[in-house]
Amino acid sequence: MRSFVIGGAGFIGSHLVDLLVERGPVTVFDNLSVGREEFIAGPLSSGRATLTVGDALDLDALTRAMGGHDVVFHLAANPEARWGLERTRLDLEQGTIATYNALEAARLVGARRFVFSSSGTVYGNTSDVCAEGDLGHLPISLYGASKLAGEGLVAAFVECFGLQGRIVRFGNVVGKRGTHGAILDFCKKLQQHPDHLDVLGDGRQHKPYLHVTDCAAGLLYVLDTTGPSLDVFNLAPPDTTTVAQIAELCVAASPNPAARIVFSGGAQGWRGDVPVSRMNAGKLRALGFSLRHTSDRAVGLAVREVAAEVFGAR
Numbered sequence: 069m070r071s072f073v074i075g076g077a078g079f080i081g082s083h084l085v086d087l088l089v090e091r092g093p094v095t096v097f098d099n100l101s102v103g104r105e106e107f108i109a110g111p112l113s114s115g116r117a118t119l120t121v122g123d124a125l126d127l128d129a130l131t132r133a134m135g136g137h138d139v140v141f142h143l144a145a146n147p148e149a150r151w152g153l154e155r156t157r158l159d160l161e162q163g164t165i166a167t168y169n170a171l172e173a174a175r176l177v178g179a180r181r182f183v184f185s186s187s188g189t190v191y192g193n194t195s196d197v198c199a200e201g202d203l204g205h206l207p208i209s210l211y212g213a214s215k216l217a218g219e220g221l222v223a224a225f226v227e228c229f230g231l232q233g234r235i236v237r238f239g240n241v242v243g244k245r246g247t248h249g250a251i252l253d254f255c256k257k258l259q260q261h262p263d264h265l266d267v268l269g270d271g272r273q274h275k276p277y278l279h280v281t282d283c284a285a286g287l288l289y290v291l292d293t294t295g296p297s298l299d300v301f302n303l304a305p306p307d308t309t310t311v312a313q314i315a316e317l318c319v320a321a322s323p324n325p326a327a328r329i330v331f332s333g334g335a336q337g338w339r340g341d342v343p344v345s346r347m348n349a350g351k352l353r354a355l356g357f358s359l360r361h362t363s364d365r366a367v368g369l370a371v372r373e374v375a376a377e378v379f380g381a382r
């Protein structure tokens with residue numbers, strides 16, 4: 069198996085590459101806008117992975133680099149959903165067009181299997197526990213809209229050009245080598261201002277948090293499922309963790325455990341942010357995949373990991 073990972077030097081991608089190199093050669097294609105070469109230093113130095121620095125918006129470069137690979141994982145995207153509030157083309161380009169390019173390159177080079185990293189944001193603003201078919205509410209952020217558009221493109225390429233497509237909707241992913249997200253954000257804020265932590269919203273927002281090692285294992289697992297040529301999976305624990313819990317854990321792990329937490333108030337962190345998300349991942353579980361961590365455990369572990377990266381070992 070020769071794998072091609074677009075966005076493979078990023079947070080989730082680098083953990084996936086750690087597993088993929090056990091199965092055969094891996095090419096990481098990344099523009100290093102957010103990802104870092106050091107995240108894949110082990111696989112690179114072992115000779116089992118190579119890095120091509122390039123942009124998924126450059127279809128020619130992407131197609132050239134993808135030649136000779138059987139399996140494509142597409143993980144590149146705008147890293148911060150809220151950036152869409154300021155730059156309204158960002159998700160169109162880095163989400164929808166980059167996904168089109170990834171699929172078109174796969175079609176041109178004859179790669180047969182395509183795995184797309186989607187998100188629970190496609191379920192929109194609902195507190196229902198959503199299974200894969202529950203798309204009654206539409207996304208409320210430009211990031212979520214681009215994920216839904218990307219899913220549509222995957223479905224169309226599968227139907228029209230005979231690829232095998234796997235769409236995986238993650239909960240919020242946490243762990244080592246994080247490039248963004250609440251835990252990293254809180255730890256960095258506490259590093260700058262050790263006496264207090266400003267938190268958007270009232271702290272009662274709650275979502276399922278998925279440890280990055282479970283995310284990478286799930287991405288690999290779906291590749292081996294023998295279902296229809298297009299299949300969609302939720303990948304998230306059944307429980308949720310509140311923003312207040314995350315803030316308290318980050319403060320406790322910081323050099324000043326007496327720091328005050330200051331909530332800005334309101335149910336939503338920022339416009340477009342879904343305050344409550346709950347996902348039913350029973351479909352993947354029924355196929356034999358189990359997560360190692362609940363949401364609370366994933367957050368507890370990730371806070372220790374990220375705090376060690378930000379504050380140093382204590």
Ligand SMILES: NC(=O)c1ccc[n+]([C@@H]2O[C@H](COP(=O)([O-])OP(=O)(O)OC[C@H]3O[C@@H](n4cnc5c(N)ncnc54)[C@H](O)[C@@H]3O)[C@@H](O)[C@H]2O)c1
Nearest residue numbers: 075077078079080099101102103123124144145147187241
């Ligand atoms: N982290 C989460 O909580 C989460 C949740 C749901 C879905 N996802 C999705 O999972 C995927 C990976 O997310 P992540 O958290 O690892 O983010 P990340 O930003 O760490 O990784 C994305 C990688 O893609 C690269 N990249 C971005 N634009 C590119 C481009 N145009 N061309 C080439 N490379 C490009 C970046 O340099 C980075 O290495 C994304 O598609 C994201 O939307 C993430």
